[in-house]
Amino acid sequence: SAVISQKPSRDICQRGTSLTIQCQVDSQVTMMFWYRQQPGQSLTLIATANQGSEATYESGFVIDKFPISRPNLTFSTLTVSNMSPEDSSIYLCSVEDAPGRSNTGELFFGEGSRLTVL
Amino acid sequence: AQTVTQSQPEMSVQEAETVTLSCTYDTSESDYYLFWYKQPPSRQMILVIRQEAYKQQNATENRFSVNFQKAAKSFSLKISDSQLGDAAMYFCAYRTLNYGGATNKLIFGTGTLLAVQP
Numbered sequence: 001s002a003v004i005s006q007k008p009s010r011d012i013c014q015r016g017t018s019l020t021i022q023c024q025v026d027s028q029v030t031m032m033f034w035y036r037q038q039p040g041q042s043l044t045l046i047a048t049a050n051q052g053s054e055a056t057y058e059s060g061f062v063i064d065k066f067p068i069s070r071p072n073l074t075f076s077t078l079t080v081s082n083m084s085p086e087d088s089s090i091y092l093c094s095v096e097d098a099p100g101r102s103n104t105g106e107l108f109f110g111e112g113s114r115l116t117v118l
Numbered sequence: 119a120q121t122v123t124q125s126q127p128e129m130s131v132q133e134a135e136t137v138t139l140s141c142t143y144d145t146s147e148s149d150y151y152l153f154w155y156k157q158p159p160s161r162q163m164i165l166v167i168r169q170e171a172y173k174q175q176n177a178t179e180n181r182f183s184v185n186f187q188k189a190a191k192s193f194s195l196k197i198s199d200s201q202l203g204d205a206a207m208y209f210c211a212y213r214t215l216n217y218g219g220a221t222n223k224l225i226f227g228t229g230t231l232l233a234v235q236p
Binding site for chain 2: 031033041042090094104108109111
């Protein structure tokens with residue numbers, strides 16, 4: 001199974017600033033997903049990031065607010081831009097194991113990045 | 119669009135007893151995956167159990183088992199011999215089996231917070 005590291009683990013940010021979250025995977029994966037979990041809520045998909053193509057954003061999420069990079073098969077970043085208190089959430093990176101390694105449909109998750117915006 | 123519903127925001131069980139968490143879903147597809155994920159206070163999402171829709175046999179993983187009723191679109195989780203370490207938020211999740219595009223995302227229910235009483 002893939003092992004995922006996210007940085008930062010947590011941060012306190014000022015309104016109007018931007019923060020970039022990094023997601024590093026210990027193996028090459030095709031599909032990477034970024035989820036948001038607002039306090040006490042379920043997980044909502046922000047976007048799907050595949051290497052070599054533009055990220056695909058879900059309804060309600062836009063590239064200007066949540067730009068994503070996917071420079072290679074083991075790394076991705078999510079930036080939360082011009083933050084407001086409503087952006088206070090846990091942001092989770094998840095991946096699907098590479099084809100040929102498993103075919104379980106399971107997604108593996110990082111430990112998440114808890115952002116608090118003041 | 120697919121949806122996942124968990125009607126029990128909170129549940130409580132005595133240590134060593136059995137508890138069942140409910141989940142229903144809505145889809146027009148015939149092939150898909152269903153999952154139960156556990157999220158302890160550490161935030162790490164951990165897969166508890168998975169079920170492929172084409173398999174009639176209910177999945178089991180040690181003390182965890184599911185009751186999968188495809189026609190009723192129901193997917194409940196039974197935890198036997200509950201332990202203190204089982205205390206966590208449990209999310210039911212759905213994923214289409216058809217790879218490709220944004221439809222391959224993992225869709226989560228709202229979660230059930232399980233407390234285990236000593």
